[in-house]
Amino acid sequence: MNMLSPMTAVDPILSRTEVAGLVALAARTVPPLWPLESAIAVNPLAGFEELPFHEAVAAAASRFGARQALPLAQWRALLKAGRVDEAALRRAAITRLGGLETAFANAGPDLTRVDLLMARLMHLPEPQVEAHTTQPSPAAAFLAKWCTAFFDQGQAASPMPDRELGLYRAVLALAPHDPDFRNLAGKAGRQLMLAVPRDPLEAIAEGLVAAEVEAGAEEAYLARFVAQLPGWAGHIRWRTENADPEYAAGAPATMADLLALWMLLDRAGAVPPPAQAAAAPDAGADLAAHFGLADVPWSKAFREVSAIEPAVLGHIFMEAAEINVRDAISAHLQKATLSPPQAARPDAQVVFCIDVRSEPFRRALEAQGNFATLGYAGFFGLPIALHRHGAARRNRMLPVLLAPQYDVTEAPAPGREAEARAWADAQARARRAAGLFGSAKQGAATAFATAEATGPFAGLAMAARTVAPRLARRIAAAFAPPRPEALAPQLHGEKPVFTLEEKAGYAAAMIRLTGLPLPTARLVVLAGHGGCAVNNPYAAALDCGACGGHAGGTNARILAAILNEGQVRATLLEQGLAIAEDSVFIAAEHNTTTDEMTLFDRASVPASHAQDLARLEAALAKAGQANRERRAQLLGRTADDLLTGAAHWGEVRPEWGLSGNAAFIVGERWLTEDLDLDGRAFLHSYDWRQDEDGSALTTILTAPMVVAQWINCQYLFSTLDNERYGSGDKTTQNVVGGIGVVQGNGGDLKVGLPRQSLFHDDGTPFHVPQRLITFVHAPIARVEAVVAANDILGRLFGKGWVHLVVIDPETGKARQWRRDDELAAN
Numbered sequence: 001m002n003m004l005s006p007m008t009a010v011d012p013i014l015s016r017t018e019v020a021g022l023v024a025l026a027a028r029t030v031p032p033l034w035p036l037e038s039a040i041a042v043n044p045l046a047g048f049e050e051l052p053f054h055e056a057v058a059a060a061a062s063r064f065g066a067r068q069a070l071p072l073a074q075w076r077a078l079l080k081a082g083r084v085d086e087a088a089l090r091r092a093a094i095t096r097l098g099g100l101e102t103a104f105a106n107a108g109p110d111l112t113r114v115d116l117l118m119a120r121l122m123h124l125p126e127p128q129v130e131a132h133t134t135q136p137s138p139a140a141a142f143l144a145k146w147c148t149a150f151f152d153q154g155q156a157a158s159p160m161p162d163r164e165l166g167l168y169r170a171v172l173a174l175a176p177h178d179p180d181f182r183n184l185a186g187k188a189g190r191q192l193m194l195a196v197p198r199d200p201l202e203a204i205a206e207g208l209v210a211a212e213v214e215a216g217a218e219e220a221y222l223a224r225f226v227a228q229l230p231g232w233a234g235h236i237r238w239r240t241e242n243a244d245p246e247y248a249a250g251a252p253a254t255m256a257d258l259l260a261l262w263m264l265l266d267r268a269g270a271v272p273p274p275a276q277a278a279a280a281p282d283a284g285a286d287l288a289a290h291f292g293l294a295d296v297p298w299s300k301a302f303r304e305v306s307a308i309e310p311a312v313l314g315h316i317f318m319e320a321a322e323i324n325v326r327d328a329i330s331a332h333l334q335k336a337t338l339s340p341p342q343a344a345r346p347d348a349q350v351v352f353c354i355d356v357r358s359e360p361f362r363r364a365l366e367a368q369g370n371f372a373t374l375g376y377a378g379f380f381g382l383p384i385a386l387h388r389h390g391a392a393r394r395n396r397m398l399p400v401l402l403a404p405q406y407d408v409t410e411a412p413a414p415g416r417e418a419e420a421r422a423w424a425d426a427q428a429r430a431r432r433a434a435g436l437f438g439s440a441k442q443g444a445a446t447a448f449a450t451a452e453a454t455g456p457f458a459g460l461a462m463a464a465r466t467v468a469p470r471l472a473r474r475i476a477a478a479f480a481p482p483r484p485e486a487l488a489p490q491l492h493g494e495k496p497v498f499t500l501e502e503k504a505g506y507a508a509a510m511i512r513l514t515g516l517p518l519p520t521a522r523l524v525v526l527a528g529h530g531g532c533a534v535n536n537p538y539a540a541a542l543d544c545g546a547c548g549g550h551a552g553g554t555n556a557r558i559l560a561a562i563l564n565e566g567q568v569r570a571t572l573l574e575q576g577l578a579i580a581e582d583s584v585f586i587a588a589e590h591n592t593t594t595d596e597m598t599l600f601d602r603a604s605v606p607a608s609h610a611q612d613l614a615r616l617e618a619a620l621a622k623a624g625q626a627n628r629e630r631r632a633q634l635l636g637r638t639a640d641d642l643l644t645g646a647a648h649w650g651e652v653r654p655e656w657g658l659s660g661n662a663a664f665i666v667g668e669r670w671l672t673e674d675l676d677l678d679g680r681a682f683l684h685s686y687d688w689r690q691d692e693d694g695s696a697l698t699t700i701l702t703a704p705m706v707v708a709q710w711i712n713c714q715y716l717f718s719t720l721d722n723e724r725y726g727s728g729d730k731t732t733q734n735v736v737g738g739i740g741v742v743q744g745n746g747g748d749l750k751v752g753l754p755r756q757s758l759f760h761d762d763g764t765p766f767h768v769p770q771r772l773i774t775f776v777h778a779p780i781a782r783v784e785a786v787v788a789a790n791d792i793l794g795r796l797f798g799k800g801w802v803h804l805v806v807i808d809p810e811t812g813k814a815r816q817w818r819r820d821d822e823l824a825a826n
């Protein structure tokens with residue numbers, strides 16, 4: 001870099017419009033990062049999805065200083081535990097070597113290339129490469145500190161001044177008084193701060209000239225800075241692209257603000273040059289010693305295998321894990337396709353979210369009797385935002401791919417106003433007490449007095465939450481009870497939320513997208529889901545991603561109410577969708593942490609269906625107990641302890657969440673009901689016979705499947721490099737600004753999942769990092785037409801981000817989608 005004199009005027013060669021375009025392109029390096037209150041999964045490599053998967057992993061690793069693959073020691077632990085099969089590993093190795101002919105070519109005395117590669121995969125020490133540092137540079141730490149202050153959502157005792165000026169100008173106004181800036185940038189930096197333009201786009205244009213960035217290289221130059229604080233940069237993207245406008249009111253910030261500050265530090269000489277990646281060592285000597293070839297001339301094939309990079313070895317293991325899942329599910333689906341069952345009316349139909357945690361619960365419920373289950377996106381197709389009773393801001397109760405089209409208000413249900421009022425009063429008291437305590441604790445003059453006054457009580461409360469957490473929760477609920485059923489979404493009034501046509505449309509969409517068998521059962525339950533945890537910043541990550549990181553019971557209640565309306569049913573009948581006259585729809589919410597099921601609006605169920613409801617409730621309770629016992633084994637605990645863990649303030653792993661996710665299956669339930677998918681599959685119901693134009697399949701693949709891919713990639717990359725793509729150890733995290741978490745006492749916002757959500761306590765991965773495999777039960781020509789008509793599917797399947805397997809319903813044959821590079825090779 002050629003740093004100009006701080007007082008030298010620079011004539012920018014790019015216009016503001018051109019710079020704005022470059023900033024927008026550079027911003028794509030990182031995905032939006034949602035705040036903790038509505039945490040949803042994102043692919044940390046979303047900005048690289050135009051590249052083939054392995055190229056994208058390498059490019060992102062270079063940009064973010066991350067690992068490309070899980071270390072071999074951890075893969076070998078998974079192999080030993082039976083999570084990866086050795087035969088599948090050998091098949092993956094043969095494929096990587098170019099097929100049978102080249103894999104078994106002679107590579108030495110009685111050795112083939114595949115022998116050498118399998119030795120490297122299973123036995124040889126892993127070549128050591130220089131470990132990347134997780135410590136931010138002083139420049140990054142400086143900017144992260146000011147981002148923490150600027151974006152604070154009321155957690156700080158004293159708000160940062162001048163926030164209304166925007167991030168860039170506010171920091172310019174205050175940084176000269178910051179000793180860290182004086183130490184970082186020196187006298188030249190302080191002088192430069194006085195001279196730089198106050199418009200961030202103009203400052204960036206000037207900085208590009210000062211740095212002598214070559215024409216055409218500006219985007220990459222700016223993207224390097226974006227990637228140095230991917231968490232805060234991602235939060236800015238969320239604020240500008242996804243948040244409601246009032247969220248950022250009074251404190252505007254754009255990516256240009258952040259980049260202008262980076263350019264200032266760069267011009268002041270405070271930004272270190274990018275680190276050069278260390279070359280991977282050759283494994284030839286270790287490989288030769290393993291086979292006793294030290295004194296034997298090495299063949300060309302020997303040298304080629306010994307030079308394979310460690311990251312490629314990890315990719316081979318990943319491909320082996322994918323083979324395990326693909327082959328097992330494909331074989332079952334092909335066999336099941338040829339033996340469709342005879343349809344019979346079930347006692348109840350329960351529509352669950354497609355979430356992988358629903359799959360084992362569905363199987364447990366089906367084992368209790370004549371109950372049929374289906375899978376549908378957990379927001380139940382309703383593009384709504386919910387104004388919760390007493391809340392300051394609305395919640396977006398839909399996938400982030402969509403924007404709310406309706407605002408629904410929560411209010412007391414008719415006849416239950418007193419119960420709702422009592423709850424609101426209790427909540428208000430709890431908020432006032434928390435506010436007073438927080439203010440007193442943060443005040444310099446009162447902090448010690450507050451600690452002295454509340455210390456004994458706080459100590460007793462902490463002891464209760466440690467020794468008897470479930471009792472402590474019940475006591476706390478007496479003062480601030482959980483949200484009651486007396487509060488309900490309001491659909492009617494002076495201005496109804498939905499028209500009759502709209503209500504019928506959302507009801508029909510659920511029926512058509514799931515292939516809900518008609519006529520329906522006497523009871524049809526729409527089951528949303530949510531989790532529960534105490535003292536857990538990631539609590540929202542346990543809720544429904546389809547509902548924007550919130551529990552899905554509200555959406556289920558709304559659609560159930562719609563489907564019970566006579567006018568809606570009459571409209572559906574005109575469309576050929578005949579809901580049985582004796583069918584009653586009811587909403588529920590599955591607590592995935594405790595496996596308890598809450599049924600809503602039970603009073604709306606007529607007396608004629610009381611026995612049906614009682615049988616279902618008994619079955620749900622038994623299914624919950626059975627699934628709790630299954631999950632307890634995975635967590636190394638008892639079923640009863642899972643209930644305790646959900647209420648324990650020190651529990652770092654209340655559940656495994658979506659860890660283990662590996663497949664997305666589109667088809668009718670009878671295809672998989674005899675297959676134990678081990679809680680690893682998203683299940684979306686689909687009947688190809690009811691979708692002649694492919695519109696339902698298009699919706700499923702371009703919306704729920706894409707969200708599942710984001711979830712899959714978040715878990716995959718958070719496991720590969722938990723420091724860079726995840727969030728590290730929960731026990732050393734701190735919440736900042738009510739927005740996100742940092743490791744220790746500052747730095748960048750962490751972008752992914754904590755170690756405890758992915759690894760056992762001994763460091764062995766619980767989640768097997770692998771790409772999503774999508775199985776579709778539909779005519780091959782229909783699937784091909786859907787993929788060809790949607791660029792996002794062509795990219796995900798063609799670039800290898802998602803595997804696609806199609807099961808032809810008429811022949812039972814399976815076809816795998818070929819990647820673009822495989823097609824090019826032929």
